[in-house]
Amino acid sequence: MSHGETLRKVERGSRIVTVVPQDTKLVLQMPRGNLEVVCHRALVLAQIRKWLDKLMFKEAFECMRKLRINLNLIHDHNPKVFLENVEAFIRQIDSVNHINLFFTELKEEDVTKTMYPPPVTSAVQLPGDPEGRKVDLICDTMRAAMENINPHKYCLSILTSHVKKTTPELEIVLQKVHELQGTGNVPPAPDAVSAEEALKYLLLLVDVNDLYDHSLGTYDFDLVLMVAEKSQKDPKEYLPFLNTLKKMETNYQRFTIDKYLKRYEKAIRHLSKCGPEYFPECLNLIKDKNLYNEALKLYPPNSQQYKDISVAYGEHLMQERLYEPGGLVFARCGAHEKALDAFLACGSWQQALCAAAQLHLSRDQLAGFGRSLAGKLVEQRKHRDAATVLEQYAQDYEEAVLLLLEGAAWEEALRLVYKYNRLDIIETNIKPSILEAQKNYMAFLDSQTATFSRHKKRLLVVRELKEQAQQAHLDDDVPRGRESDLFSETSSVVSGSDMSGKYPHSNSRISARSSKNRRKAERKKHSLKEGSPLEDLALLEALNEVVQGTEKLKDEIHQILKVLFLFEFDEKGRELQKAFEDTLQLMERSLPEIWTLTHQQNSAAPVLGPNSTANSIMASYQQQKTSVPVLDAELFIPPKINQKTQWKLNLLE
Incomplete structure (x- = not known):
């Protein structure tokens, strides 16, 4: 116990x-x-x-x-x-x-x-209800039992079971009270409770304003008056409002009540039944409360109201920068001009062309639109898509071929040349473009190799310098007797207290300044400048980028090697294949040397033991802290070179 x-x-x-x-x-x-x-x-x-x-x-x-x-x-x-x-x-x-x-x-x-x-x-003991609905379960079970035993005798308890639920069922309670009032001409059963008694009891359990609002939500004015009279409300507060409601048409009356109770979904449902003259008011409420999805279910898809709601919905999505969903909404309701703008904004060129086709543009207008769209796609470096648009909608296959050559889509460019029987373009454009691309790849590989070798050499030097500096610092701190330990420890304590005394507010200033410039510092924390504190991390980051950039070239190299062989530029092909292979091999050999386990861990381990001093311990911890920031841990994961990617062309061996 x-x-x-x-x-x-x-x-x-x-x-x-x-x-x-x-x-x-x-x-x-x-x-x-x-x-x-x-x-x-x-x-x-x-x-x-x-x-x-x-x-x-x-x-x-x-x-x-x-x-x-x-x-x-x-x-x-x-x-x-x-x-x-x-x-x-x-x-x-x-x-x-x-x-x-x-x-x-x-x-x-x-x-x-x-x-x-x-x-x-x-x-x-047996566990209770795992979903946390103990109260609801007890209320429902006991109510069913009381209704089975004697619903008249346990009327107040039945009402309490509704009120006590997690979400009080006040409308059901009020309806039961109203039913009690309706049995006024029937002789009461023994132990029966009158409607007046039941209502007085409810007012003890529920806030009078909540009960009044829920009674209003039943649209039963007799029930509303019954609750209002027992609630000690001032008749001047509710009678004018109720009299105004009674004069309204039924659906508009219910709309007004629902709007007053902030039940906006029900409000637009009732207002949609009031006739087209009330639609502007309905549309304003839909816009204000963002009820577009609910409202679209209330009107047939071929109605003007459905289109107006859809256009408003699409404009709302465009304001939220949701261009593609906005375009789909516009397209669905037939607002093709707005759909066209939306699809252009999100880069969905296929849907944009579908919308343009439904605007019944002339051939010249469609060609002009195709050229404009192709220009946007080129800006996004989507040369294949731009070429497709130019060929099929602007009927300009020559410009399409040039775009494909610009995007290094050699085989697609050849397909168009042979499709339109323009073999002269091979000599005038394709071959020169292939040779120019081969030359650019060679220059790029030379640059990558030189950069990689330079950064690797500098990284090894930086690591060696750091190790020498650390060893030299530790040698300077080797104790020469008991007094040196004492002086070392004392000096560290005094210097710390001096600093804290001279600059009592420096920490707060530094904190505020670093908070203000955090993003700027994040961008500049790695510098390749020689001698910078984190130069070794900056070199690791640069080497990683070089390796990954070279790895991504494999597919492009394979594509150009095929066309170099096709047009009998074997020497150029072998030269490029050899240069790329040498670059990859250089990087593969260097990975274990650059991303070694020793340097992934912290080489500046804290110096402890009988020969350590306060200065040496603090220096080694500071070295550890500056050498390997936690946020830069991913830099110590070596990049992966996929050996399975087949990029070489054996025909050039």
Whole structure:
């Protein structure tokens, strides 16, 4: 048991006289001789658990109510057994007030885990509802049982079960109250509750304004008046509003009520039934509350209202920079000009051409549009797509071939040349472009090789310099006796205190300045300038970029090697293939030397032990901190060169 159950403070020298059998009373004799009767918490809880195990709910409830034990224990002690015996619980309690008390104390918390943990020796309790809907489950189960036993007698408890749910079902409650009012001419059943009594009771459970709003949401003015009259509201507050509503057409009346209650989806549903003259008001509400998807379901797709809502929706998406969804909405409702602009904005050239086709442009207009679109695609480096547009929509295959050559799409350019039987373009444009490209690739590979070798050589030098500087620093700190240790440690402490005394506010200034310039510093923290603190990291980053840039060339090199062989430029092809192979081999051989395990870890390990001083320890930690920032850990992962990529052309061997 927990100490809260077993311990209770009494006067020193008190004695237990007896425990009342089958009860919770404990008789104590005080030191002065007087007798006192107490209900010890341990005995109370033990007895309650016994009663609950025997389904003696009435005894357990009366004891818990009298001694103020949380009533959730009735359910939480064994949820499965309680829910299976709810009807027995109701019949034994047999009191509307007591059942209502039970409802009002319900909460999602499991009191067997918080307030009243069971004894260690007790059996393992069954878990409650895993989805956290304990209160809803109890309310629904007990309501069904009460409606089965006597719905008239337990009317108030049934209403309480609706109100107590996680999401109070106030509209259902009000409807039940209204039904009670409707049975005014029928002789009341024994123990029946009148509508007036039920409403007064509800006002004790629910805020009067919430109840009024929910009654208004039923569109039943008799119910609204009934709630308003019992709520002590001033008639001047609600009667003019209700009288105005009564004069309105039914759908517009309900729209006004829903708008007042901020139920905007229901509001536009009712307003859509009021006729076309109310559509502008509906469209404004749709725009204000962003209800486009809901509104589109209310009108047939071929109606003008559907198109107007779609256009408004598309414009909203365009303002949010969602160009492609906006274009699709425009296209669906037939607003092809707006769809064309949207698809151009997002680069969806196929959809843009579809929209242009539906605008029934003339041949010249379509050609002009095709040229404009091709220009945009070239800016995005989509030469193949631009060539397709020029050939098929501007009927300019010559310009299409030039774009394909610019984009190194050699085989596609050849396809167009042979398709239109323009073999002269091979001599005038294709061959010169291939040779020019081969020359550019050679120059690029020379540049990459030189850059890689230079950075690699400098990286090895920087690493060696760092190791020498660290060793020299450690040699300077070798102790020459006990006094040197003392002076070293003292100097480090004094210097630190001096600095903190001279610049008491420096930390805050540095913090503010670094916060302001964090992004700028992030961009400039790696510098290839010789002697910079993080030069080795900058060199690693540069070497990584060179390797990855060269690796990405494999497909391009393979494509140009094929056309070099095709047009009998074998020497040029072999020269390029050899240069590329040499570059790759140089980088592959260098990877283990550049990205070594020793330098991936921190070479400046902290110096500890009997020969260390405060200065040497701080210096080594500072070296460690500046050498390998945590954010730059990815730089120590070597780039991958894919050996399986087939880029070589064996015909050139």
